[in-house]
Amino acid sequence: MSASARGDAAPPPWPPAVLEDRLRRLGDERYHHRHPFNVRMHEGRLSKAELRRWVLNRFHYQRHIPVKDALILAALDGPEQRRSWIRRVHDHDGRPDGDGADGGIERWLRLGEAVGLDRPALLDGADVLPGVRLAVDGYVNFCRNRPPLESVASSLTELFAPDLMAARVAAWERHYPWVRPDGLRYFRTRVGQGRRDSREALGLVHGWTRTRADQERVLAAFTFKCEVLWSLLDAVQNAEDAPRNAEDGDG
Numbered sequence: 001m002s003a004s005a006r007g008d009a010a011p012p013p014w015p016p017a018v019l020e021d022r023l024r025r026l027g028d029e030r031y032h033h034r035h036p037f038n039v040r041m042h043e044g045r046l047s048k049a050e051l052r053r054w055v056l057n058r059f060h061y062q063r064h065i066p067v068k069d070a071l072i073l074a075a076l077d078g079p080e081q082r083r084s085w086i087r088r089v090h091d092h093d094g095r096p097d098g099d100g101a102d103g104g105i106e107r108w109l110r111l112g113e114a115v116g117l118d119r120p121a122l123l124d125g126a127d128v129l130p131g132v133r134l135a136v137d138g139y140v141n142f143c144r145n146r147p148p149l150e151s152v153a154s155s156l157t158e159l160f161a162p163d164l165m166a167a168r169v170a171a172w173e174r175h176y177p178w179v180r181p182d183g184l185r186y187f188r189t190r191v192g193q194g195r196r197d198s199r200e201a202l203g204l205v206h207g208w209t210r211t212r213a214d215q216e217r218v219l220a221a222f223t224f225k226c227e228v229l230w231s232l233l234d235a236v237q238n239a240e241d242a243p244r245n246a247e248d249g250d251g
């Protein structure tokens with residue numbers, strides 16, 4: 001029997017600060033900064049081939065971010081929200097009056113080149129791992145099918161991304177000096193964008209949550225997204241090195 005059928009009162013919504021605290025505690029436990037592959041990356045224990053594999057596979061995620069943001073955009077209510085959200089598509093694809101050179105996708109391609117990957121191999125995507133394709137499809141389809149409360153809440157992992165990226169830049173400079181330094185611009189730019197985007201998403205989510213049940217949906221969407229990121233790293237970690245990386249001879 002449901003709570004309402006028994007006549008039980010629904011639990012009251014938490015104050016916004018409590019919801020935020022729950023999100024942060026979930027992230028502390030389940031965000032991909034704890035994934036063993038990420039831990040090894042930051043400790044400087046990845047081979048060139050592993051770091052390249054991560055960059056190539058993460059590009060598949062990156063290029064789908066503006067796709068999922070366009071799907072969210074189409075579901076938003078009114079010009080003000082759409083005007084604000086469309087900025088995310090431009091952040092990745094580049095400003096509408098430019099050629100894409102100022103966008104995150106182009107910066108990630110340069111990151112690829114900085115670790116020694118060919119631009120055509122990144123763009124072609126033939127070497128993307130099956131598990132990475134499934135994880136990214138899962139995220140895009142979640143944003144296609146769920147209401148904005150949940151799709152926007154799933155982007156809230158970005159509450160954690162800026163600190164992780166700042167740590168990543170420091171770790172790469174220290175442990176992987178063979179990476180051309182200009183490649184790190186993707187992460188440096190994204191620190192500020194991620195802080196702004198997560199603030200915006202949190203404001204929307206607070207405005208939309210009316211009940212404890214809404215808040216539980218926010219936490220579930222956030223958990224789902226942590227699992228997307230975790231599965232992506234599982235796939236990258238478990239892959240055998242592709243033969244074309246074997247000639248590096250450094251593992």
Ligand SMILES: O=C(O)c1cc(C(=O)O)c2c(n1)C(=O)C(=O)c1cc(C(=O)O)[nH]c1-2
Binds near residue numbers: 155164165
């Ligand atoms: O490198 C990372 O650890 C990381 C994590 C995340 C994230 O938490 O989803 C994003 C990004 N990077 C990122 O670069 C990015 O553009 C981005 C957009 C989103 C999103 O869900 O809208 N997450 C992330």
